Amino acid sequence: LAKTTQPISMDSYEGQEVNITCSHNNIATNDYITWYQQFPSQGPRFIIQGYKTKVTNEVASLFIPADRKSSTLSLPRVSLSDTAVYYCLVGGLFGGYQKVTFGTGTKLQVIP
Amino acid sequence: DAGVIQSPRHEVTEMGQEVTLRCKPISGHDYLFWYRQTMMRGLELLIYFNNNVPIDDSGMPEDRFSAKMPNASFSTLKIQPSEPRDSAVYFCASKPGGPTEAFFGQGTRLTVV
Numbered sequence: 001l002a003k004t005t006q007p008i009s010m011d012s013y014e015g016q017e018v019n020i021t022c023s024h025n026n027i028a029t030n031d032y033i034t035w036y037q038q039f040p041s042q043g044p045r046f047i048i049q050g051y052k053t054k055v056t057n058e059v060a061s062l063f064i065p066a067d068r069k070s071s072t073l074s075l076p077r078v079s080l081s082d083t084a085v086y087y088c089l090v091g092g093l094f095g096g097y098q099k100v101t102f103g104t105g106t107k108l109q110v111i112p
Numbered sequence: 113d114a115g116v117i118q119s120p121r122h123e124v125t126e127m128g129q130e131v132t133l134r135c136k137p138i139s140g141h142d143y144l145f146w147y148r149q150t151m152m153r154g155l156e157l158l159i160y161f162n163n164n165v166p167i168d169d170s171g172m173p174e175d176r177f178s179a180k181m182p183n184a185s186f187s188t189l190k191i192q193p194s195e196p197r198d199s200a201v202y203f204c205a206s207k208p209g210g211p212t213e214a215f216f217g218q219g220t221r222l223t224v225v
Contacts, residue, residue, distance in 0.1 A: 032211040043116075043203050043216025044155070051211075087155075102147075102155040 004088045009107040018075045020106050022088030025069050033064060033071045036087045038105070044087060048073070075108075083110045116217035118204050124223045130192040133220045136185055137206030145214065146179055146189050147203040155203070161187065194224045 005023040012018045024033070032051050036044040048055055050062040050071070061074040075082060085105040117136040125131050137144045145160040159169040164181045172179070176195070181187040191198055201221050207214040 034211075034213065041219075043205070043219055044214075045216070046213035049211065049213065101157050104154055 004090055004103045006086075006088050006103065006106045008104065009109070011109045011111055012078055013111050014079055015077050018078050018082075018108060020073045020075075020086055020088075020108070021070055022073070023070050024088070024090045027068050027090050031068075031090045033062065033068075034089045034091075035060070035062065035073045036089065036102070038085045038087065044102070047086070078108075078110050080110050080112065082108065084108060116204055116206055116215050118202075118217035118220050120220060121218060122221045122223075124225065125194055127195055127224055128193045129224075130190065131194045131198075131222060131224075133189040133202050133204075133222070135187045135189070135204030135217060137187065137204070138215055139185065140208065141206035141215075142209045143207045143214075144181060144187050145205040145207075146187070147205065148200045149203060149219075150200045158189070191222075194222075196224045198222060199224050 003026065006020060010020065032049055034049040035047045037047050038044040048057055048060050048062045050064050052064050052068060055062045063072045063074065073086060085107050087102050087105040089102060116138055119134045123131060143160060143162055146158040147155050148158055149155045156171055158171045159179045160167055161181045164184055176193060177191055179187065179189045189202060199222055201219045203216050203219045205214040205216040
């Protein structure tokens, strides 16, 4: 499994765009990049997933450069309710089985 | 679907007692995962199943921990005997095959005193 590195914490003011970058230098050809969000006292929740270039949904955008060694989760105009821990995961079908392993995550604090 | 259902939501037990955590995955999901979350160690994968078969239990901390999946709709994680250092939030998650998202339950907060 590719190891991921992301900042431990970030602060942002309400209404600003937040970009969280994740490094995954040894990503494999068949790996996907997935981001989860976790609020206190809740289980992680899927945000977005991508393989290359750019993916956008109603919640966030995911930017993946051509070499795929990093990815950036972009949250537009954050609000206080976006305060959470954000996890970057890399993995996919491998040898016929799958494994979802979390890194340390980035704790995002949105400030009024 | 009601999502992944875990029970109990909270468990307080005395050291040395047996603890059983339960999980009902989303119907039709092929994979089931058990995680443990603590402040010190974050989210740790303990074990996962594919089609009810344990595939990787390398994350199970020691022999006091065991997990079973007798059918596609039920799994248990048992700790016997429990110790204070087992105190954590235990999450169950399930997912279909393919590069798809995993769905997590609300977790069981275990406190061993």
